[in-house]
Amino acid sequence: MDRSPGGGDRPDYAHWMEIPTRWADNDAYGHMNNTVHYEFMDTAINTWLVEQGGLDYRGGAVIGLCVESQCSYTAEIAFPEVLAVGLSVSHLGNSSVHYAVGLYRRDRTTEVAEGRFVHVFCDRETRRPVPVDGRLRTALEKLRRSP
Incomplete structure (x- = not known):
């Protein structure tokens, strides 16, 4: 049974x-x-968006708003440990x-946890959805899973 929202196999992750x-x-x-798992997901995603996609979260015209997140916990972890966080785009x-x-x-x-996280990219001022294009789209394409 695949209880994972993200697939769960290590080779499925692009980064x-x-x-x-x-x-x-x-x-x-x-x-x-359990709340810290979401912080780790958010950190991995936004590090990629800033470093690879050129997202300017402080003052850019486009921002990514989280509209959905989910996490399935599969093992305990505690300080002091280091997590390897795999990231891919499923859609x-x-x-x-x-x-x-x-x-x-x-x-x-x-495996410690598997998560799903959905961003909608919006205009900073109006909060209305805008197309994902340019450097941001290119960076996200690099994370896309093969069908």
């Missing part, structure tokens, strides 16, 4: 980055709190993009 856990990520149960529309995100232990063999 990887490592993110260390922090002391404050652990909760009262001694593991990384690239006119103004929206669906990301698949896999969180793994650093060796990429133990």
Whole structure:
């Protein structure tokens, strides 16, 4: 059964980055709190958008707004560990993009969580959807999964 919103197989991810856990990520149960997984997904996605897509989140005319996110947790993780975060695009529309995100232990063999994250790109002022084009589209195309 594929319970994963993103596919879940390590080769499915087009880009990887490592993110260390922090002391404050652990909760009262001694593991990384569920909300932190979303922070890691958001960090991987936005790092790609800024570094590869040229997204100017501080003052650019176009911003990406999260309209949907989901996470399935498959293993515990706790500070001090480093996560390998896999990123791919499962759908690239006119103004929206669906990301698949896999969180793994650093060796990429133990899955921690699988996520889905959807951005709609909008005009900063009007908050109305705008086409994804130029350098941003090119960067997102690089993350697109093969059918």
